[in-house]
Amino acid sequence: GAVVSQHPSWVICKSGTSVKIECRSLDFQATTMFWYRQFPKQSLMLMATSNEGSKATYEQGVEKDKFLINHASLTLSTLTVTSAHPEDSSFYICSATSRDSSLEQYFGPGTRLTVT
Amino acid sequence: GQNIDQPTEMTATEGAIVQINCTYQTSGFNGLFWYQQHAGEAPTFLSYNVLDGLEEKGRFSSFLSRSKGYSYLLLKELQMKDSASYLCAVRDPNSGGYQKVTFGTGTKLQVIP
Numbered sequence: 001g002a003v004v005s006q007h008p009s010w011v012i013c014k015s016g017t018s019v020k021i022e023c024r025s026l027d028f029q030a031t032t033m034f035w036y037r038q039f040p041k042q043s044l045m046l047m048a049t050s051n052e053g054s055k056a057t058y059e060q061g062v063e064k065d066k067f068l069i070n071h072a073s074l075t076l077s078t079l080t081v082t083s084a085h086p087e088d089s090s091f092y093i094c095s096a097t098s099r100d101s102s103l104e105q106y107f108g109p110g111t112r113l114t115v116t
Numbered sequence: 117g118q119n120i121d122q123p124t125e126m127t128a129t130e131g132a133i134v135q136i137n138c139t140y141q142t143s144g145f146n147g148l149f150w151y152q153q154h155a156g157e158a159p160t161f162l163s164y165n166v167l168d169g170l171e172e173k174g175r176f177s178s179f180l181s182r183s184k185g186y187s188y189l190l191l192k193e194l195q196m197k198d199s200a201s202y203l204c205a206v207r208d209p210n211s212g213g214y215q216k217v218t219f220g221t222g223t224k225l226q227v228i229p
Binding site: 034042043044045046049091093104105106107108109110112 | 217222
């Protein structure tokens with residue numbers, strides 16, 4: 001089946017620093033990748049959608065200058081949290097749809113970010 | 117806008133059957149997903165319904181009524197490992213080429229012995 005990986009699986013950083021999270025589709029070409037954020041005991045909130053080779057589309061209320069998304073290839077998308085604050089601490093999950101089938105989103109295992 | 121409602125929590129007994137309901141009000145509709153999510157992990161796909169009716173897959177079944185904006189996930193022969201959150205999600209064709217999916221808040225199911 002389609003596999004999506006994320007790296008790192010967890011990260012701790014200090015306030016004011018930036019952290020990059022990678023999302024890779026391992027065995028398929030991901031035409032579209034989605035970035036979600038999930039706070040404890042809450043559901044997934046879509047942050048942005050990215051298509052390979054084009055700028056990401058951000059959801060309302062998500063600061064594009066703070067959450068930088070790059071979808072440089074059909075197998076890699078990155079999310080960079082810039083000038084991180086403690087309130088950015090969350091579970092970040094990416095998902096991808098394949099060129100062959102846009103029906104299902106394949107989710108990565110998630111990245112736990114803690115900002116101290 | 118999008119509005120997807122699910123019960124917050126449910127408790128059921130091992131070996132029993134449980135039905136998790138989901139109602140939705142969305143600007144467009146192009147399918148409904150059910151995902152299972154264990155604590156601290158990413159969601160895993162369970163089912164997809166785009167036409168009315170019941171889809172059965174092993175111990176799990178999912179039902180959809182588009183006219184009522186209603187779906188349910190039925191879990192049979194409950195096992196302790198089924199304790200997880202179950203997320204209902206609706207795909208909106210009006211979201212552009214990328215087929216945006218909106219998630220409900222999820223139902224936390226606890227299976228007890």
